[in-house]
Amino acid sequence: MGKSDIGGHPVYRTPMKQWVLKITKYAESLLNGLEDLDWPENIKELQKNWIGKSEGVEINFSIKDSSEEPIKVYTTRSDTLFGATYMVIAPEHPLVDTIVTEKQKKAVEKYIKETQKKSDFDRTEINKDKTGIFTGSYAINPLSKEEMEIWVADYVLISYGTGAIMAVPGHDERDWEFAKKYDLPIKEVVKGGDVTKAAFIDKGDAIIVNSSHPDTLSIDGLTVEKAIKKTIQYIEKKELGTGAVNYKLRDWLFSRQRYWGEPFPIIHTDDGSETVKEEDLPVMLPEVENYKPSDDGKSPLSTIKSWVEVKDSSGNIVGLRETNTMPQWAGSCWYYLRFTDPLNRDNSWSKKKEKYWMPVDLYIGGQEHAVLHLLYSRFWHHVLHDLGLVSTKEPFKKLYNQGMILGDDGAKMSKSRGNVVNPDDIIDEYGADSMRLYEMFMGPLNKSKPWNTKGLQGCYRFVNKLWAIIVDEEGKLSSKIAEDITPDKETLHLHHTTIKKVGDDIENLHFNTAVSQLMIYCNHLQKCNKISRDLIVDLVKVSAPFMPHLSEEFWSLLGNKDSLAYENWPDYDEQLTQTDEVTVVVQVNGKLRANITLAKDSDETTAVNAALALEKVENYTSKGSIVKTIYVPNRLLNFVVK
RNA sequence: GCCGCGGUGGCGGAAUUGGUAGACGCGCUGGUCUUAGGAACCAGUAUCGUAAGGUGUGAAGGUUCGAGUCCUUUCCGCGGCACCA
Incomplete structure (x- = not known):
């Protein structure tokens, strides 16, 4: 038995009355809604798996020599029906009592008692040795007409499907393992493997065998896919069962026995339960000294009589408040x-x-938050939408997962590892802007990456560099910056490229390359003796998202009274982001041999002539004859020589 | 086991989506300045080679004039799920 983390108290299972939200009703809706969302594929996949839709068929197996109702099972592999050689029902299955024979009764009861003792964890542990017990009864396979032993085993879960299965040991790993252990028959009905050695579970193009009976049907020779269709058709026609869909998603346990949480607005009276009247909402938590749990496992609220008891105007108790509270969700x-x-x-x-x-x-x-928060809030939103209370079906159009900052050892930060970086310390030493800038610069937003104080120092250096460009030693606007400066071509080109790139990168959440562009631009400005004031105005604006505090400081030094936050993003001139000269790479047979500088958009002849004039290129092309020339304007020229 | 993501210098990472691999930053090396340390600045820094040149994006193949980028196989790391019939 487990112990609690705090205090080491024993942990035990006890049945409790709880509130549950019927999220399972929205399984299909939640699944369908995923399709149009601009979310990372892996998150959608996680939700999909969590919902766990499966399509199959529910089939009734009648019990031999019995007038009891048949056992209903769920399967996605109705093609293997002829290979079903025994059945298993969950220990909690209601039919257990009626099915079990007098002779087996004691053994089955003992087995069920044992499974009750196991925790959910033990019962679902995958590597666990499977256990089970024969009930003494038999079912009839509706297609092969063969008798099948009915077993009770806890590898079948009461909470999924119908709580009962048809076991196909030849083509299901779990059933195979169980059949081997208890010496139950294994029958091959899908060709391709060796069912004496292992279950053969491939579906692909596998062909059905040993699957016909004169009184029912034959699916021999069909592919798995076709056999599934044909058997379902037959089952439905003969009213042996119906197509069915199952989900792994479970209803949502929505109550906690804690003080901190929204109280359920419910009052229990002698006649039942009623909701709190609208004018009495919201129900507030009582102010109390002690909100430690009660001794009996009930909510701490249950001990606060004055709050629990609801009285009418003359002081009579008319009801008791619900004392469970809602979870953080x-x-x-x-x-x-x-x-x-x-x-x-x-x-x-x-x-x-x-x-x-x-x-x-x-x-x-x-x-x-991939499955819990993001699935729960989607569920609420779907419900609210169905109630007409919100205008969209889905709450979050685009989702983006930021990566985690790891410790400088590349591992998740944790106190026990001693690799925790405290932002307050960093901000004290380097300032909030340096820290912000570094976090943006570290790498792609969605990747986890290790913290490196040296890298932060680089950003701190950059911040100082920018300061030194704009501010002089007395703390005034640098005398380098003046109104009447005409920037040179290179500066202008860099300036407009920077506005464009930083803007585009922010739009695409590529903050690291935006910062890099700012660095490139500043490295250049640092070398300039005179800088046009207009350029600095724009530079400050595009720096603002990364260094908001410093940028405001610069903004005010530039003589502005209002916050920079009210400014528009600067415009750029597309023409100036282009250069009129380009470097074109010259390759011979795909290998880089030289560079040539050409006027932008030069034609092929110009490029070829310029390239062949180079000795370096000529040396290679003269070794054979040029059979082909590939020219990508402004980029590359490739000679194929043979 | 299944699903998803990812492997590029000593390190964090760039690469206009098939067109100069290594932008930017860190680190390192040399230099200027300094009594010295630090800071700042300049130059260099994938790798082998004195050089010419060769080799390089986890590995092996393939497609292509050309592959980090596309295809096939494979190895490794991370995350999630896990007896769901």
Whole structure:
């Protein structure tokens, strides 16, 4: 038995009445909604797997010599029905009691008791040795008409499908393992493997064998896919079962026995339960000294009599408040909606504001929320949408996962490893702008990357460099900066390229290359003796997202009263981002041999002539004859020589 | 086991999407300045080679005039799921 982390108290299982949200009703909706979202593929995949849709068929297996209702099983592989040689029902299955024979009763009861003792973890441990017990009863395979032993085993879960399976040991690894252990028959019905050695589970183009019976049907020779279709058709026609869909997604346990959490607005009365009247909402937590758990495992709220008891005007107790509280998710599932209208006292949000702001254009968050938060809030939003309370079906249009900053040893930061970097210390020493800049510069936003204080120092150096360009030693605007300067061609080119690239990179969340461009530009400006004031104005604006504090400082030094935050992004001249001379690479047989500088958009003849005039190139081309010339304007010239 | 992501210098990472691999930064080497240390600045820095030149994006093949980028096989690392019938 486990012990609690704090205090080392024993942990045990106990049945409790809880609140559950029926998220399973929205499984299909949540799955379909994923399609149009601009989310990372892996997150969509995680949600898809979490929902775990599977399509198959539910089939009734009648019990031999019994008038009891048949056992219903769920399978996705109805093509292997002829290979089903035994059945297994979960220990919790309601039919266990009625099926078990007198002779086996004791053994089965003992087995069920044992499984009850196991934790969920032990029961689902994959490498666990499978256990089970024969019930003494038999079922009839509806297609092969053969008798099948019915077993109870805890490798079948009551919570999935129908809680009962047809076992096909030839083509299912779990069933194969179980059949081997208990010496149950293994039958090959899909060709391609050796079922005496292992279950053969490939589907691909595999062909069905040993699957016909004169009184039912034959699927021999069909592919798995076709056999599935044909068997389902037959099963439905003969009313042996129906097509069915299953999801792994479970209903959502939504109550906690804690103080901190929204109370459920429910009052229990002698006649049942009712919701708190709208004018009495919200139900607030009582202010108390002690919110430690109670001794009996109930919510701490249950011990606060004055809060629990709801009285009418004459002081009679008319009901008792629900004392469970909601989990943290209750807030995180809809906070973004409240953000659209945070001061609204009458409603959670107004339709107008919701319509204006929603959906969230870009949601940046960690990958750890891939399934829980991001699935739960989608669920709430779907429900709200169905209730007509929000205007979009999906809450978050684009999702982006930022990577984690690791310790300088490349491992996740943790106190026990001693590799934690405290931002406050960094900010004290280098300033918030240097830290921000470094975090942007480290690498792609979505990648995890190790912290490196040396790298941060590089950014700190850059910040100082920029300061030195703009500010003189007395803290005034540098005398290098003047109104009447005409920038040279190179400076102008760099300037416009920088505005363009930084803007584009921000748009694409490529902050690291945006910073790099700023560095390139500043390295150049540093060498200039005179700099036009106009250029500095723009530079300060494009630096602002990366160094907001310093940029404001520069902005005010430039004589502005208002915040830089109100400025527009500067324009750039596309013409000036281009150069009129380009370097064209000359290759011979794909190997780099020389560079030539040409006027922009030169034609092929000009390029070829310029290239062949070079001795370096000529040396190679003269070794044979030029059979082909590839020219990519402004880029490359390649001679194919044979 | 299944699904997803990723392997580029000593390190973090660039590469206009098939067209000069290594931008920018760190580190390192040499230099200027300095009594010295630090800072700052200048030059160099994938690798083998004195050079000419050769080789290089985890590995092996393939497509192409040309591959970090596309295709096939394979190895390694990270994340998620895991008896879901």
